Amino acid sequence: xxxxxxxxxxxxxxxxxxxxxxxxxxxxxxxxxxxxxxxxxxxxxxxxxxxxxxxxxxxxxxxxxxxxxxxxxxxxxxxxxxxxxxxxxxxxxxxxxxxxxxxxxxxxxxxxxxxxxxxxxxxxxxxxxxxxxxxxxxxxxxxxxxxxxxxxxxxxxxxxxxxxxxxxxxxxxxxxxxxxxxxxxxxxxxxxxxxxxxxxxxxxxxxxxxxxxxxxxxxxxxxxxxxxxxxxxxxxxxxxxxxxxxxxxxxxxxxxxxxxxxxxxxxxxxxxxxxxxxxxxxxxxxxxxxxxxxxxxxxxxxxxxxxxxxxxxxxxxxxxxxxxxxxxxxxxxxxxxxxxxxxxxxxxxxxxxxxxxxxxxxxxxxxxxxxxxxxxxxxxxxxxxxxxxxxxxxxxxxxxxxxxxxxxxxxxxxxxxxxxxxxxxxxxxxxxxxxxxxxxxxxxxxxxx
Numbered sequence: 001x002x003x004x005x006x007x008x009x010x011x012x013x014x015x016x017x018x019x020x021x022x023x024x025x026x027x028x029x030x031x032x033x034x035x036x037x038x039x040x041x042x043x044x045x046x047x048x049x050x051x052x053x054x055x056x057x058x059x060x061x062x063x064x065x066x067x068x069x070x071x072x073x074x075x076x077x078x079x080x081x082x083x084x085x086x087x088x089x090x091x092x093x094x095x096x097x098x099x100x101x102x103x104x105x106x107x108x109x110x111x112x113x114x115x116x117x118x119x120x121x122x123x124x125x126x127x128x129x130x131x132x133x134x135x136x137x138x139x140x141x142x143x144x145x146x147x148x149x150x151x152x153x154x155x156x157x158x159x160x161x162x163x164x165x166x167x168x169x170x171x172x173x174x175x176x177x178x179x180x181x182x183x184x185x186x187x188x189x190x191x192x193x194x195x196x197x198x199x200x201x202x203x204x205x206x207x208x209x210x211x212x213x214x215x216x217x218x219x220x221x222x223x224x225x226x227x228x229x230x231x232x233x234x235x236x237x238x239x240x241x242x243x244x245x246x247x248x249x250x251x252x253x254x255x256x257x258x259x260x261x262x263x264x265x266x267x268x269x270x271x272x273x274x275x276x277x278x279x280x281x282x283x284x285x286x287x288x289x290x291x292x293x294x295x296x297x298x299x300x301x302x303x304x305x306x307x308x309x310x311x312x313x314x315x316x317x318x319x320x321x322x323x324x325x326x327x328x329x330x331x332x333x334x335x336x337x338x339x340x341x342x343x344x345x346x347x348x349x350x351x352x353x354x355x356x357x358x359x360x361x362x363x364x365x366x367x368x369x370x371x372x373x374x375x376x377x378x379x380x381x382x383x384x385x386x387x388x389x390x391x392x393x394x395x396x397x398x399x400x401x402x403x404x405x406x407x408x409x410x411x412x413x414x415x416x417x418x419x420x421x422x423x424x425x426x427x428x429x430x431x432x433x434x435x436x437x438x439x440x441x442x443x444x445x446x447x448x449x
Contacts, residue, residue, distance in 0.1 A: 014199075015201065016195060027190045028193075029192045030042070030193045031178075031194050046079070051105075053105075056105050058106070059107075059108050063363075064113050066245075068111070069093070071134060073091075073098075076098060108121060113245075119148055128153055130166070134169075136178060149165065173373055194227075232374070238355065253280070259279075261315065262317050263399055265319050268296065270395060275290070276291070287360050288365055288368055292309070303334050306329075316337045316338070317402035320340050340401075350404060375389065375393060
């Protein structure tokens with residue numbers, strides 16, 4: 001290499017992960033809350049050890065391949081910069097790959113969206129001895145994990161190399177197969193860790209104040225997003241949901257979907273919450289693909305956010321308790337902002353409607369995932385469930401209920417052409433004629449797009 005690299009590990013990596021750093025067990029499994037350094041520490045570990053051990057290669061896996069570029073690939077490039085060894089690393093974007101030039105060690109990126117191809121991954125030199133599965137909670141099937149686990153790392157590797165699979169994730173639900181497999185009864189070849197923001201010495205006072213506010217005012221959310229505890233399942237209001245990558249513009253049978261938008265106001269103590277979903281009332285599927293979640297937003301900030309996201313011309317249902325805010329935002333160009341209709345038991349009725357749907361949540365909607373993980377029914381003094389939701393950590397859940405009000409205008413039987421599978425009323429670029437109950441201005445880009 002021509003020169004010696006000196007690295008001060010404690011200064012670069014920080015604390016809280018000594019056991020993780022020194023572990024040589026077959027599996028390292030780390031669940032943690034937000035800002036717990038789990039992904040950053042994993043990236044630093046891999047860059048350091050790929051430079052240290054000639055012949056070692058790394059396979060990095062996510063549920064969907066095209067999510068790597070803005071997550072693991074960027075995280076590993078960040079780790080290279082933090083070690084100040086940029087000149088020794090070659091970062092390729094097509095195909096996505098990284099290579100440590102002094103010894104030829106490589107980092108390959110793959111997705112679970114092609115499990116069979118993933119299982120056949122090989123390297124031309126050295127050994128594929130390490131695997132990193134980032135956001136492992138997104139992997140719905142334990143069988144898919146087993147396919148990879150039986151094929152990579154593969155074969156015998158000479159010392160001082162060793163085979164190891166690392167899994168990092170946010171523990172959004174205790175129903176995940178990861179809990180039973182690695183945490184409930186871990187074997188001797190598993191290191192199962194839980195980390196949180198308290199070990200992150202690089203958070204500033206603003207960040208820490210946000211977590212302290214969450215601890216005091218939103219304890220259920222704090223338990224999962226803050227402390228990295230498992231999202232509960234008992235008493236959850238919505239339990240038919242999963243996290244999965246998808247393209248909202250390429251859903252199967254697009255004509256079945258209606259795009260819906262909801263807005264719940266907040267300011268000082270509560271965030272303003274905005275949500276975007278695609279609902280299929282025929283097959284009872286709901287895809288949640290965009291969100292906004294922020295405190296101290298003025299009405300002008302909200303209007304600009306909606307415009308920036310490209311939803312200014314959409315019908316948006318908002319909290320009817322804020323008529324002045326609604327009017328202000330309409331005057332700022334969000335002309336189709338309408339108040340949500342409220343009445344006796346409207347919350348329970350809205351929840352009942354949503355419970356009919358299987359929800360698929362895009363991984364980028366982190367706050368929606370956090371609320372779904374902690375939105376529960378109230379309990380009586382005897383720990384029995386009351387038919388009333390706990391009024392906390394529910395801002396996006398309220399926005400979701402508002403958005404779903406517009407689904408009542410969707411007629412579920414538009415008359416399907418048996419040859420094409422498309423409603424008779426639908427032309428190539430929109431709705432030609434509609435059954436009673438369908439309003440033309442309810443549709444984004446035509447029937448359901």
